[in-house]
Amino acid sequence: MTSTSSSIWVRRLAVCVASLPLALLLACPPSPPGPEPEPTPTPTPEPSAPVDSGEPEPEPSDAGNEPEPEPTDAGNDDDGGVVVTPDGGVDGGSGGCVPPVFDGPFSDAPEPALDEVPAETMMTSARGHLVWKRARQLRNELTDALELPDDELCKELGTKNCYSVHLVALGGNDPIYDAMYEPVAQPSVVTPNAIDRFVLGACETRLQADLAIDPDAPIVDAGPDAGAPPERVFKHLPLDANLAGCEPGIDVHITDMYRRFLRRDPTSAEVAKVRELLTDVAGNPVTGADFALTTCFAVGSSVENIFY
Amino acid sequence: MCHEREPEPYDPAVNPSPLIFLNSYGIDVVVALYDTPYTSGDRSTLQTREAWMTTFETHLPAALAAVEGDDSDGDGQSNLEEIELGTIPGDALSHFTAPADPTGDINPDYDVTGYDARFAFRRVATTYCGRAPSYDEVQAFADADAQAQQTLLHAKLDECTDTNYWKSYALRRLADNRIRPIQAVGKYSTIGVALGDYYADYRLFSYVMTGDRDARDLLLADYFIDHEDNVVDNPYENPAPGNAASERQHVPGPDRDADGVALNDDHARAGMITTRWFMVANTMFSELPRTSAAQAMRAYLGEDIGMSEGLRPSLGEPIDPDGKGVTEEACARCHSTLDPLAYAFTYYEGIDFGGTSGEFNADRPPWPDFETNVVMEIYGQPITDAATRGVRSWAEVAANSDAFKRNLVEMMLGQALRRELGPEEAVVVKNLMSTVEDDAYNVNALLHRIVDTDVFGRP
Numbered sequence: 134m135t136s137t138s139s140s141i142w143v144r145r146l147a148v149c150v151a152s153l154p155l156a157l158l159l160a161c162p163p164s165p166p167g168p169e170p171e172p173t174p175t176p177t178p179e180p181s182a183p184v185d186s187g188e189p190e191p192e193p194s195d196a197g198n199e200p201e202p203e204p205t206d207a208g209n210d211d212d213g214g215v216v217v218t219p220d221g222g223v224d225g226g227s228g229g230c231v232p233p234v235f236d237g238p239f240s241d242a243p244e245p246a247l248d249e250v251p252a253e254t255m256m257t258s259a260r261g262h263l264v265w266k267r268a269r270q271l272r273n274e275l276t277d278a279l280e281l282p283d284d285e286l287c288k289e290l291g292t293k294n295c296y297s298v299h300l301v302a303l304g305g306n307d308p309i310y311d312a313m314y315e316p317v318a319q320p321s322v323v324t325p326n327a328i329d330r331f332v333l334g335a336c337e338t339r340l341q342a343d344l345a346i347d348p349d350a351p352i353v354d355a356g357p358d359a360g361a362p363p364e365r366v367f368k369h370l371p372l373d374a375n376l377a378g379c380e381p382g383i384d385v386h387i388t389d390m391y392r393r394f395l396r397r398d399p400t401s402a403e404v405a406k407v408r409e410l411l412t413d414v415a416g417n418p419v420t421g422a423d424f425a426l427t428t429c430f431a432v433g434s435s436v437e438n439i440f441y
Numbered sequence: 442m443c444h445e446r447e448p449e450p451y452d453p454a455v456n457p458s459p460l461i462f463l464n465s466y467g468i469d470v471v472v473a474l475y476d477t478p479y480t481s482g483d484r485s486t487l488q489t490r491e492a493w494m495t496t497f498e499t500h501l502p503a504a505l506a507a508v509e510g511d512d513s514d515g516d517g518q519s520n521l522e523e524i525e526l527g528t529i530p531g532d533a534l535s536h537f538t539a540p541a542d543p544t545g546d547i548n549p550d551y552d553v554t555g556y557d558a559r560f561a562f563r564r565v566a567t568t569y570c571g572r573a574p575s576y577d578e579v580q581a582f583a584d585a586d587a588q589a590q591q592t593l594l595h596a597k598l599d600e601c602t603d604t605n606y607w608k609s610y611a612l613r614r615l616a617d618n619r620i621r622p623i624q625a626v627g628k629y630s631t632i633g634v635a636l637g638d639y640y641a642d643y644r645l646f647s648y649v650m651t652g653d654r655d656a657r658d659l660l661l662a663d664y665f666i667d668h669e670d671n672v673v674d675n676p677y678e679n680p681a682p683g684n685a686a687s688e689r690q691h692v693p694g695p696d697r698d699a700d701g702v703a704l705n706d707d708h709a710r711a712g713m714i715t716t717r718w719f720m721v722a723n724t725m726f727s728e729l730p731r732t733s734a735a736q737a738m739r740a741y742l743g744e745d746i747g748m749s750e751g752l753r754p755s756l757g758e759p760i761d762p763d764g765k766g767v768t769e770e771a772c773a774r775c776h777s778t779l780d781p782l783a784y785a786f787t788y789y790e791g792i793d794f795g796g797t798s799g800e801f802n803a804d805r806p807p808w809p810d811f812e813t814n815v816v817m818e819i820y821g822q823p824i825t826d827a828a829t830r831g832v833r834s835w836a837e838v839a840a841n842s843d844a845f846k847r848n849l850v851e852m853m854l855g856q857a858l859r860r861e862l863g864p865e866e867a868v869v870v871k872n873l874m875s876t877v878e879d880d881a882y883n884v885n886a887l888l889h890r891i892v893d894t895d896v897f898g899r900p
Contacts, residue, residue, distance in 0.1 A: 250547065250548070250549055251546075254545050255545050255546050255547075255548050255549075256543040256544060256545040256546065256548045256554065257543055257545070257548065257553060258551065258900045259540035259541055259542065259543050259553070260540055260865075260899065260900070262858065262860065262896075264564070264567075264858065264859045264860075265859065266567065267859075269610060270567055270571050270572060273572040273606070274572050274573060277572055306614070306617065308614075308617040308620075308621075308622050309622055312621075312623060312624070314617040314618040314621055315618055316614075318861075392576040393576075396563075396573050396575065396576045396578075396579045397579060441563060441564055441567045441573070
């Protein structure tokens with residue numbers, strides 16, 4: 134079962150932060166200030182459940198697992214999914230904070246002038262016809278961003294694929310087993326919860342997979358067919374320690390999350406907002422693992438990543 | 442209405458004038474019909490429904506033309522403009538006003554004043570590849586000049602329409618409501634009642650809609666597609682290697698399907714609307730399969746007769762050969778169109794546990810002198826050879842109709858925008874329809890035109 138190491142208010146803050154660019158498009162009004170949230174302790178992440186444990190379940194056809202064999206797609210076995218990571222950076226898995234060699238957007242170069250245009254006076258779309266990124270598209274992008282197989286992204290109770298469990302809420306439909314021939318036209322009241330669950334589950338799975346990788350393990354020649362050794366995705370941070378002195382690795386990690394999910398670089402304002410996740414509600418510094426999880430979730434579940 | 446209760450006879454004492462049901466546009470039309478000013482206190486000129494209907498049918502074309510320039514509901518748009526945009530000319534709340542141009546400082550993230558190529562590029566990838574372009578692709582696109590961006594965008598579309606996501610997922614979702622599979626009685630029935638194989642339908646749909654093929658084959662294909670995407674006469678001859686379920690199927694011969702049911706000859710094949718599954722799912726046990734004709738119209742011509750769409754009554758119809766009571770006035774309004782469309786489908790078996798489901802059978806209509814008594818017609822064109830060629834002659838008219846073009850455009854544009862098309866897209870649909878024939882009904886070509894439209898690429 135996935136641990137929920139970020140409290141609700143932290144998630145909302147992070148989602149709000151990560152949705153800044155789309156707000157520029159839609160001119161969403163800012164949320165009114167809410168009550169001061171109760172501080173919550175940071176739970177210890179639980180080990181992830183075995184990905185293939187439990188009874189096999191018939192996947193809905195929306196999952197593409199109906200018995201009908203699908204046509205081959207020569208030259209496009211992976212549907213063209215490509216993951217790009219920032220140049221440079223460090224592998225923070227050693228627990229130390231060696232300053233990375235980084236030539237990213239947060240060097241001393243000045244911010245572009247357009248970045249300073251205030252949202253209040255900026256031209257916004259007169260149409261606002263954004264498209265909801267449906268279940269399969271969201272799943273594809275999570276697999277790309279987090280370098281996980283689609284059937285391992287997220288499991289309910291450790292066994293049930295979140296994609297299948299929340300298929301309808303995520304905007305998919307199962308014509309074969311449910312005789313549901315059209316997906317829902319609009320997101321339902323449970324769609325935000327399903328998206329949050331799916332993305333958080335995927336981020337947690339990635340985090341647990343990263344924690345299981347020992348970056349200091351000796352390289353073993355496993356033979357020509359063994360493939361490349363597994364590599365961490367959250368590789369710019371020390372996951373098992375606090376992040377004091379991890380500069381500019383923190384910014385590199387934030388940039389990495391933006392590039393993986395939103396396929397762009399963050400603005401300086403976005404980086405500053407995301408960096409607020411470095412401390413918990415009590416003002417105490419969080420560990421690298423918690424920061425990796427909350428930033429992954431915040432960017433991955435942002436409005437900009439859910440609509441296109 | 443006729444399926445729920447007996448239609449009530451018209452009683453002028455109860456309902457003195459149908460005008461009470463009309464909106465402001467309808468009243469204007471009636472006024473034009475009679476060339477007499479109408480006031481709420483003067484309904485004496487319209488005393489009987491019969492008199493009204495006679496005048497209505499005779500003078501309607503001229504009356505409609507006479508009020509085209511009026512603005513019946515006073516919403517600022519003429520009746521003709523509203524009809525062309527798809528809004529209701531008799532409802533002031535139903536109208537379209539183009540959004541005003543945005544004002545303010547330059548938006549650094551999106552070009553909200555026009556077609557934003559970067560926005561369109563991302564939308565192409567997400568819509569047709571099922572995933573956003575990579576960071577590197579986005580960067581390369583942003584660095585390219587306008588002409589190169591056009592090239593990259595269309596190259597991306599070509600790449601996407603060749604992916605498994607598009608061919609085996611997205612297109613299948615477009616087909617779901619057209620095929621309407623039912624797992625319990627499908628090829629992999631878990632209750633041992635395999636009445637048809639809707640996967641063959643899915644394969645045919647995806648095949649026709651890809652590879653620069655002629656989309657009219659949705660209604661005209663006389664072939665099937667096997668698991669390896671090959672055109673075959675019998676989709677059951679090549680079970681997929683490693684697919685245990687397929688391998689278990691017995692294939693008795695080249696002209697029979699996996700269950701031994703005879704495949705229809707080419708003359709009786711009409712793409713998606715004569716497959717065994719289509720007849721099983723729609724005709725079922727009906728002698729006169731009105732539901733099959735209605736589904737064919739709904740799925741491939743975009744006209745839902747149940748919603749009073751596509752009504753083109755045939756003179757003398759319905760004659761109600763199966764005695765369902767459709768000659769009652771309330772029923773005849775739709776069945777005078779639907780029944781002539783359905784007669785051609787009566788030559789195909791529906792569900793038959795004796796092993797003939799979906800087979801063409803020229804002797805199936807049980808009514809004496811059926812062909813000579815009924816009017817077989819689609820879009821005003823008579824069908825004279827249904828008894829020998831089945832639905833194929835029906836489909837040839839349908840596939841070359843404007844309704845087919847419109848449905849194709851609306852299907853693909855609606856899929857691209859993922860919303861109900863409205864007035865904003867009315868002109869776009871019209872323009873795209875005019876290109877379908879020049880593009881030889883090629884869906885890929887249509888998609889290339891769609892991604893260039895303002896409605897697709899303008900945030």
